[in-house]
Amino acid sequence: SSLNAVNSYLSSVIYVLFIWAECVLYVKKVLVFFASMEWYCYALLGIITALMSFFMDMTVAKLLNAHQWLYRCLKGHHLLQFLCWTLYPACLCALSTSFAHSICPFSAGSGVPEARAILLGMDMPDYLSLSNLFAKLFGLICTLASGSTVFLGKVGPFVHLSVMVGAFMSRLHVSCRGGKQNQIEIRAAKGEMLVVASAVGVASCFGAPVSGVLFSIEVMGTHYSVRNYCPCFFAAACGAITFRLLSVCSTDQETIQALFKTSFSSDLPYQPFEIFIFVLLGLFCSILSCIYLFCHRWALRFVKTNKPISRLLATEKSLYSAIVAFLLACFTFYHSAGHFIASELTMKQLLTSLLDDTSWYSVSQNASALPEPQKTFWQAWNPPGKSYFQTLGFFITAKVGLLVVACTLPLPAGYFMPVFVYGAAVGRLVGEGSAYFLSDGISSAKSLINPGGYALAGAAAFSGAVTHTLSPALLALEMTGQCSHAVPALVATLVSNAVARAKHRPSFYDGISLIK
């Protein structure tokens, strides 16, 4: 009877295995069927990119927290704090550079110019390989984890990453369809998938679907096929919603909210008269952007033509990165110049503090009543013995140099977010100035000036002027989740773009291409 039992046991095992195999085959069939449908691929592209974006953000946040925790633990020991502050980003930058260059030398830089060339039909398989994907992904995490010392962003490489995922999805789609398509159709479908991927990149980086679609139009340069419009919209919405839903699931946030949610008053966001100040802000941003772009081109040319540096860059890229990151960290250390530029705040905290809707003039009257996070921000911008005008002014002056130096680093890094934060600081300075001079309100006490709105408009205007695009105006609105300052952001961005584009001045990406 024991033989019988073993027999029946074996037969049931075989039966279960058989059913299991059937199920696997069926699931595979269903998956292949779905993957052969384009829309499924678009949705999947959005979801994968959003997952990547979310887990990257989470990892970076953990690494940043670890650094801050260590730094706080060493309080009192200035030398140890200095070493912690400087060696951490230096090591990370060296790691990022060596990682990127040893695995795939094409993964350095922003990737937007390359992604654009690919979208326009150039064949660059090296830039779409799986090894490039991993090198860029890990390199980018290291770069972002070095924080506000190096002050580099995420969106450029992320668009490139998303285009790589799109190329992979398009290969999957073709192989699942079997030999039902001819070469021309395959090429067209691949082109479509890559355009969609560029929209998804921006959308799932900031949770801003419509800006993603506008970016995909702007990046195409000459002609945009309207056939791509609906897929772009759909995939960007999938990406943005997944990205925001993930942060709802992982934190105690109650519902889907914007990445940098503001709480500007919607009753009287600004007086019509203030539009003139916003126009002036746009002009100011465009002049600053010209200075920044000139310095940037100069630095790139200097790095290329200066013998010792170019030799170092050719042979020892990691060493160069480590040295530059170390020097940047020395400058931004709290006890050197760091306390003038609020260097202890991360980039997210910087943006949040600049977009705050209470004017620092009114805060300075009664600083002790502030709630906790705002108090930290206020103390960072208003260190003992300095006023916030001085710190903002020094931030704007010094950051041009720091940004330009950071842009020469040969590692995967985005250059959009730094200029966005820089623009927010410029806007905040103009806004705080206006709030100071018109501290009784413009026509009534109700209509106090909101410097946060100026920071928003300044961020949109400056980043628009540097990249020669208009989508930052919408991006700023989608990132903050409020439309109340739509007109100021639009006006400032249009003015700054008009000045920045006049006389065919090169944009940030044109500058990189020119020097290369």
Next chain:
Amino acid sequence: SSLNAVNSYLSSVIYVLFIWAECVLYVKKVLVFFASMEWYCYALLGIITALMSFFMDMTVAKLLNAHQWLYRCLKGHHLLQFLCWTLYPACLCALSTSFAHSICPFSAGSGVPEARAILLGMDMPDYLSLSNLFAKLFGLICTLASGSTVFLGKVGPFVHLSVMVGAFMSRLHVSCRGGKQNQIEIRAAKGEMLVVASAVGVASCFGAPVSGVLFSIEVMGTHYSVRNYCPCFFAAACGAITFRLLSVCSTDQETIQALFKTSFSSDLPYQPFEIFIFVLLGLFCSILSCIYLFCHRWALRFVKTNKPISRLLATEKSLYSAIVAFLLACFTFYHSAGHFIASELTMKQLLTSLLDDTSWYSVSQNASALPEPQKTFWQAWNPPGKSYFQTLGFFITAKVGLLVVACTLPLPAGYFMPVFVYGAAVGRLVGEGSAYFLSDGISSAKSLINPGGYALAGAAAFSGAVTHTLSPALLALEMTGQCSHAVPALVATLVSNAVARAKHRPSFYDGISLIK
């Protein structure tokens, strides 16, 4: 000495005249110089269209007020009220039709399909003539003044009007440039100006610049030249800002605000769980849109094939319009079926009442405490003896028929706003249903359902499904000036578009082209 005085007087007069002539010549020279610059023409196009839009709105509001005042004066005299209610729109519709057809027979209908054909390069000079501009302008004012009885909108003809102004501006630009351009350049510049004009049309109709840009991309059908993107953005912003600034100047409004400003809570606009209800709402809207489009095509075919009606339409268009408007007015008269469909509210009031953020379930508990405008709206939707579910349901059922009948009228009229309001009613019904069944909030008392958000998503989803476009999602956000319901509106619009476009079903405009 008197001769001397006369002499000096004459010479001074001649001198002044000379200076005057110089000045005029100089001003003319400057104007010609500016008009020869494209960007000046774009800005001017935006400003002229916005002025047109604003003065049209003002005239229509005055005409509607006059009608409402007369109607109120006749309170107590049912027969006189009936005559006032029915004859006013009948006369206006007859006037609009006769005006449009006697001056320019091409001015009837929405104009979007024709504008699209022109944008795609077809040569239709009749549709761009100055007589068509005036016929369409005055016809549209009459149509809009007949109010919510006929229930027709503004945006379609307004895009056509804007394209006509654009064509005029492009001729001005060419003549001011002199013979410096060849034919190909002139054609390209004209095409660009017309695309910009289509964006300006939408932007200055609703004060929504980015939606205007998206509309100009969607309307182009196949290829969008990215060269047009910046001019579109610029002109649309000029138009939208001028339009909103004019209403600031003319009313006691303190600053630039959205056309249908809402005040949804931004802390907890919706629970993540509600996204499923929004998906269902999108599905519901798409099914309703299929029914509506089927009825619309059937009615157009019936009007064309039915002998007596087609003969009437061929010979006596004004009579047909008058009869149809009279019948519609009979149905919507308060004492017949009007009090079931809130027919005493104008279209703007209907939309405002549907987008209100307090749920009618909570209002029904304490209706007497409402402030004035909301009280009127509440009484209109909740007439004695009927609940708001019944009126909303009857509105949704009856309006399909009324809308379809109104679409057969041979006069200049837009078909977007009616479906937008209809969609808002559908969304409100779903939202009120959810608020009724989940009246204690979803997870806590704080998270009460906001039916206004459902109305917003429903409006975007239904109008998107009927026209097969995605821009209504953004338009709804820009019209209400709030981003808090961006995700619901996007989700509902994407779902409804996916279903409505499946199996290559024709859109609203395709339906018109098919029958013609």
